[in-house]
Amino acid sequence: MKKIMNAADTLVEDMLAGYVSAEHDRVAISKEHPRVLYKKQKKTGKVGIVSGGGSGHEPLFFGLLGENLVDSVAIGNLFAAPTPNAVLAAIKEADQGAGVICLFGNYAGDVLNFDMGVELADFEEITALNLPIADDVASADQRHQSERRGIAGDLFVLKEVAAAAAKGYSLEACYQIGLAANSRTFSLGVGIEPGTNPINGKKNFELAANEIEFGLGIHGEPGIEKMPLVSAHKLVGKMMARLLLELQDYAEQELLVCVNGLGATTMMELYIVNKEVSQLLQQAGYHVSDTVVDSICTTQEMAGFSITLHVLNEELKELYQMEAFSSCYFHKEVDQ
Amino acid sequence: MKTLTVQEAHGMLKKIANEWINHEEQLGEIDRKIGDGDHGIGMANGARAILQNVTETDEKNLANLFKQAGMAMMESMGGASGVIFSALFLGVAKAAKKQEVLTVEVLASGMENAVKEIKQRGKAAVGDKTMLDALVPASEALSADHSRDFVSALAIAREKAAEGVEQTKRYPAKHGRSKFLGERAIGFQDAGATSVALMCQAMYDYVKEEEK
Numbered sequence A: 001m002k003k004i005m006n007a008a009d010t011l012v013e014d015m016l017a018g019y020v021s022a023e024h025d026r027v028a029i030s031k032e033h034p035r036v037l038y039k040k041q042k043k044t045g046k047v048g049i050v051s052g053g054g055s056g057h058e059p060l061f062f063g064l065l066g067e068n069l070v071d072s073v074a075i076g077n078l079f080a081a082p083t084p085n086a087v088l089a090a091i092k093e094a095d096q097g098a099g100v101i102c103l104f105g106n107y108a109g110d111v112l113n114f115d116m117g118v119e120l121a122d123f124e125e126i127t128a129l130n131l132p133i134a135d136d137v138a139s140a141d142q143r144h145q146s147e148r149r150g151i152a153g154d155l156f157v158l159k160e161v162a163a164a165a166a167k168g169y170s171l172e173a174c175y176q177i178g179l180a181a182n183s184r185t186f187s188l189g190v191g192i193e194p195g196t197n198p199i200n201g202k203k204n205f206e207l208a209a210n211e212i213e214f215g216l217g218i219h220g221e222p223g224i225e226k227m228p229l230v231s232a233h234k235l236v237g238k239m240m241a242r243l244l245l246e247l248q249d250y251a252e253q254e255l256l257v258c259v260n261g262l263g264a265t266t267m268m269e270l271y272i273v274n275k276e277v278s279q280l281l282q283q284a285g286y287h288v289s290d291t292v293v294d295s296i297c298t299t300q301e302m303a304g305f306s307i308t309l310h311v312l313n314e315e316l317k318e319l320y321q322m323e324a325f326s327s328c329y330f331h332k333e334v335d336q
Numbered sequence B: 001m002k003t004l005t006v007q008e009a010h011g012m013l014k015k016i017a018n019e020w021i022n023h024e025e026q027l028g029e030i031d032r033k034i035g036d037g038d039h040g041i042g043m044a045n046g047a048r049a050i051l052q053n054v055t056e057t058d059e060k061n062l063a064n065l066f067k068q069a070g071m072a073m074m075e076s077m078g079g080a081s082g083v084i085f086s087a088l089f090l091g092v093a094k095a096a097k098k099q100e101v102l103t104v105e106v107l108a109s110g111m112e113n114a115v116k117e118i119k120q121r122g123k124a125a126v127g128d129k130t131m132l133d134a135l136v137p138a139s140e141a142l143s144a145d146h147s148r149d150f151v152s153a154l155a156i157a158r159e160k161a162a163e164g165v166e167q168t169k170r171y172p173a174k175h176g177r178s179k180f181l182g183e184r185a186i187g188f189q190d191a192g193a194t195s196v197a198l199m200c201q202a203m204y205d206y207v208k209e210e211e212k
Ligand SMILES: Nc1ncnc2c1ncn2[C@@H]1O[C@H](COP(=O)(O)OP(=O)(O)O)[C@@H](O)[C@H]1O
Pocket: A080, A081, A108, A109, B031, B035, B036, B037, B038, B039, B040, B042, B043, B078, B079, B080, B081, B082, B084, B118, B121, B122, B123, B124, B129, B130, B131, B132, B175, B176, B177, B190, B191, B192, B193
């Protein structure tokens, strides 16, 4: 394995220290917990926004600490959900008296730890609600939508809930926005090369030379099928056919799109993917309000990408339009 | 052997922790087949935290010993198994309240607490291919024991736990990362259940050696 690092047991701390030095004017490490980062800000009394998850998926989750985005994050060991105490500390950092919403990918470990963190916060008289994000269509069928894993779709759900909070929506209203945004977010990924676990040097899955995994999860969880590598046109066509099925139930034709790289896939490849995505959406009669092409939800040097489609409605569209920025994402308000 | 002092219970905890550390690689390999391969790292982290943080602050406070073990795991691990395995020790801590020595009965009632808590938190049942498939039969064996003798009670418990691990090979996964594999998880054993079996084996080995 070739990784630039010091030692396995300082991996996460070294990374966090480096991030905080780079962003020191905006972000700091919590005094309550070394695995919690928060955005420096004046407390305005809005609903607090917490996110978090295992390390190794950078720039998620701390990359979204920012203006009209996330207030604090709880960070776990490599690929492992943060502990209940870290979640509690993140909730305390985000709390401004109006309650807190925790958004994270829907994985057993995250749900267990965030549930416990919320229970601990309750003892301290802070109301916090958990909203696990479940966008990966490869992981469960439509009838079991709430059981799906969370992948790059996190971005849109977080952005809209955070905007609602920034606009002064109540905790319950923010939560409802989150439920709606989550149920309208659909992602599908393919893996073409594994990533390496920097602690033990192991690859997170195995594939033959010309083989790709259709529907791969971000931790290397096997997807729907293994298939040969085909052209971008064919591959994206197959992915979009699956994703567009999910959109059938919606009358709205306005979408947000994210083409997310998994770590080692180049921007060149991601833009080629997006060319295919946008052509297919246009042909299908959809209007794309905003497209994010970047590597936001990654797994080390894993190669591959995911496509996320998010169906807007009037309310979500207005929330998405709100200006927001962080170290890995920005959105400028536009008059349409 | 009918009772363990706080010091002996501590010795047993260290034995369990070392068993997990020694099997880090193997647990990782098992998790890699149907999960994400980090179970060994997680359990070894938790085990090292037990070795570092559990101290006999009071030779009469058995509950505190297990509480420290549970909290050490909870704070060091994260992931699904952090909450689940810390609940195991916290369950025993609850049963050990006001007890000065560990008996088979206290351990059995602690394991029952743990099973209840883990089921409630993780919403899994026996047959879902989780650590419960090993923990529940081991806990039932302890509760059914009439000998009150650690060696004979744990001999059965570790057998039941090992059988439980074998059973997990027959099930599709319903929880955790492997649930997305469904039927494709059949044929592979569950990592968390393996950790439970290792724990039972270590407890048995400890009392067997102490008895001599
Ligand atoms: N809901 C649950 N109830 C009980 N045990 C569970 C549950 N979900 C997962 N587990 C156990 O956790 C183990 C996985 O642990 P680990 O790999 O350390 O965590 P993660 O799933 O976060 O990677 C599984 O093998 C299983 O035994």
